[in-house]
Amino acid sequence: MASKPVLYSYFFSSCAWRVRIALALKGIDYEYRAVNILKDEQHSDKFRAINPSCQVPCLEIDGVKLAQSLAIIEYLEETRPKPALLPVDPKERAVVRQISEVIASGIQPNQGESAEEVARPWPKLYMVLRLRQNLRFHACSPLPKLT
Structure with a gap:
């Protein structure tokens, strides 16, 4: 076992x-x-x-x-394919992977501060500005629609 x-x-x-x-x-x-x-x-x-x-x-x-x-x-x-986390359709799988990369690459860096950085006030402002920038970018470049 x-x-x-x-x-x-x-x-x-x-x-x-x-x-x-x-x-x-x-x-x-x-x-x-x-x-x-x-x-x-x-x-x-x-x-x-x-x-x-x-x-x-x-x-x-x-x-x-x-x-x-x-x-x-x-x-x-x-x-461990069952239960599946990804859709069967390759196009839908690609969209899920794309969303996953947006989260991992776009959102995570805003949280990945060291303990020293958390204590300083400027990272909080940076996080807000970065998040606004990411949201604005993603609003301008929507994910592909599956048809």
Whole structure:
């Protein structure tokens, strides 16, 4: 019997949330190991040995350690296809992947502040301005319609 997957995660990380949601939708039971990024635990020697990129989430599953939420989710979808997270139609799958990239690339950088940056007032303003810019951009470039 395969061992239970282990998810190294931080509760407030949107990247980690994506993986936890995928695990829940797939019905995969896993062990949760907290990595407090506000205490800089991701840069500890102990965690660096688990994930040299020093980022959460990291999922140990099937004898491999996977990092980056979208790569983890794709692995789960490819190795555990039921229930499916992606539509069957390739065009619809592409749109889902496009939306996923918008979230990962457009929204996540606004949250990825270090503990020092959170303490300064200017990142909050930057986040608001960046989010407004992203929303304006996405409003001008809608996702393709499937016909």
